[in-house]
Amino acid sequence: MTALSLPDARALVMAAMTACGHSAGAAETIADHLLDCELRGLSFGGLARALSIAERMRTTEAPPRPLQVVSETPVSATVDGGDQVGYLVGMHALRLAMAKARAQGVAVVGARNTWYTGMFSYYLEKAAVAGLAGMIAGSGPAVVAPHGGTEARFGTNPIAFGVPATPTPIIWDIGTSAVMYGEVRLKARLGEKLAPGQAYDATGTPTLDPAAALEGAFGVWGAHKGSGLALVVQLLGMMTGAAADPPGVSDCGFFVVLFDPGVLTDRDDYRQRVAAFAESVRATRPIEDGHAVRMPFDRSAARRNETLRRGAIDVPEAVVAALRAEAVSG
Known part of the structure; x- marks a missing residue:
């Protein structure tokens, strides 16, 4: 793994996105989304996705049109x-x-x-x-x-x-x-295997090979x-x-x-009732030897705060090298 500071990670994504044809503003929008995924520990939707974007644009003949x-x-x-x-x-x-x-x-x-x-x-x-x-x-x-x-x-x-x-x-x-497309693409890029029961190859046989899964079905x-x-x-x-x-x-x-x-209702009162209900869910007695009960998005918010305090993310070396190559390919 390669440790990248958050500014360096953002700059790398922006350089790769501008190199494949995006404006600076569009590259910033893409980078913000991908970096948020990395901050939250969702690496399959993070910097590796910039490689998939560049590859897709490079293999598409017709240029994109205005929205x-x-x-x-x-x-x-x-x-x-x-x-x-x-x-x-x-x-x-x-x-x-x-x-x-x-x-x-x-x-x-x-x-x-x-x-x-x-x-x-x-x-x-x-x-x-x-x-x-x-x-x-x-x-x-x-x-x-x-x-x-x-x-x-x-x-x-x-x-x-x-x-x-x-x-x-x-x-x-x-x-x-059972497994997200980005996860399968990232595992194929890194030479890793899928978990059992996640995918089938083109013949319908269960497979752990992400490349075979991309030709078959999840x-x-x-x-x-x-x-x-x-x-x-x-x-x-x-x-x-x-x-x-x-x-x-x-x-x-x-x-x-x-x-x-x-x-439908008083919006401030609703927000307060939602917050109180969320706290009651978190206060649920956990199962024996279990962790505290969380609300959806609690883990993401906590992981993002932790990563922001650290100021860096860990990215597979192969992804960093490929992004640096993309950044100079334009």
């Missing part, structure tokens, strides 16, 4: 992402949704023709800090087999919910696959219940106009619903 709002009402909008990376499209969709939710109390925004939208908790934290509650669901290329099957039909299909609270928002963010999370949730998330993503099974890494659906709790 375009193709339909809009006071409470809704549909965004064509122009095949730009999802970190940029997701932030554009979030800003639209936040503005509409502030003005109208509720907003539904969908985006399509994008890819790699990142951690939905990243977006929902920004909404929750602004006092808004919401949900984000996302569909993508078929890489996950439904329960009982070995052929890909779903995307990894993350879904997340966020609610404003003090001192940190309540955010529950999960993928509906398992679904949560057996038949997780499979049902994955199906619903796929349908929500398709509501943006995204394809059910787009080719390669493309045309992910990004479905955002935000609302102001103040349209």
